[in-house]
Amino acid sequence: VLFSFLIPIILLWFLYHPTLRNWWLMDDPCHLFYISQNGIYPAFFDPARGFSPINFTPWEPLSLGIDYLVSGFNPLPFYWHHMLSLSVLLLCANIVLLRFLSPFVAALILSLFVASVPLCDAANHLMTRHYIEGLIFALISIYLFMKAQENDDKNFSYGSALFYLLACLAKEVYVPVIFIMMTFPQPMMKSRLKSIYPFLVVAVVYTFWRFYMLNSSGMISAYPHIPVTGKDILALPLSIIKT
Numbered sequence: 001v002l003f004s005f006l007i008p009i010i011l012l013w014f015l016y017h018p019t020l021r022n023w024w025l026m027d028d029p030c031h032l033f034y035i036s037q038n039g040i041y042p043a044f045f046d047p048a049r050g051f052s053p054i055n056f057t058p059w060e061p062l063s064l065g066i067d068y069l070v071s072g073f074n075p076l077p078f079y080w081h082h083m084l085s086l087s088v089l090l091l092c093a094n095i096v097l098l099r100f101l102s103p104f105v106a107a108l109i110l111s112l113f114v115a116s117v118p119l120c121d122a123a124n125h126l127m128t129r130h131y132i133e134g135l136i137f138a139l140i141s142i143y144l145f146m147k148a149q150e151n152d153d154k155n156f157s158y159g160s161a162l163f164y165l166l167a168c169l170a171k172e173v174y175v176p177v178i179f180i181m182m183t184f185p186q187p188m189m190k191s192r193l194k195s196i197y198p199f200l201v202v203a204v205v206y207t208f209w210r211f212y213m214l215n216s217s218g219m220i221s222a223y224p225h226i227p228v229t230g231k232d233i234l235a236l237p238l239s240i241i242k243t
Helices: 002-021 028-038 059-071 075-097 103-114 117-124 126-151 154-170 177-181 189-220 230-242
Strands: none
Touching: 002 075, 002 103, 002 117, 028 059, 028 126, 059 075, 059 126, 059 154, 075 103, 075 117, 075 126, 117 126, 126 154, 126 177, 126 189, 154 177, 154 189, 177 189
């Protein structure tokens, strides 16, 4: 078991330790400018000072903002935080995978994940950290949900729902996690349904919170220079099928 935990993390640091020498890349300057002007909290509650006109991801300026408050414009602590988040992600993923797979298979899967092009890109760009930490929250939520099913314990469900909310606040891509968890084979269907109630509350709260921060145009639009038309909405089902 220790092997399955260590091998992916060792591979991560072997392949990507040069990122500790990176400078500001891609969207980093505009994110730093936002944080320096607004701080780390308005993205949660102030629509006039929102982080993005179409994305409700307040965890992103919070995560980067903590580094900014500690180190200013020195990028080294930002990248240390980034690599440590990736390490925690691998630990959490391993804990979940070991519930279904042998240590060797789990280590192999995560090693392939570490060596993949998407993770290589994510490791080199600070602007992807909210995806990384959102996935950590999603994995913790999944683990706690499975514990809630096994122990028929609503406290695990509440904890799972809390981390589900944090994952959603990190990136909208984790909103469908609730549907993934409903597919896990568990013997107590009645318990499963009770476990879903906190997630439904979180989903409703998140939806209204997101609507408050982005308003109706931000909820359904693309970037301001790419407006969404009725034709685009009608073409969405076909686009999904083609994709």
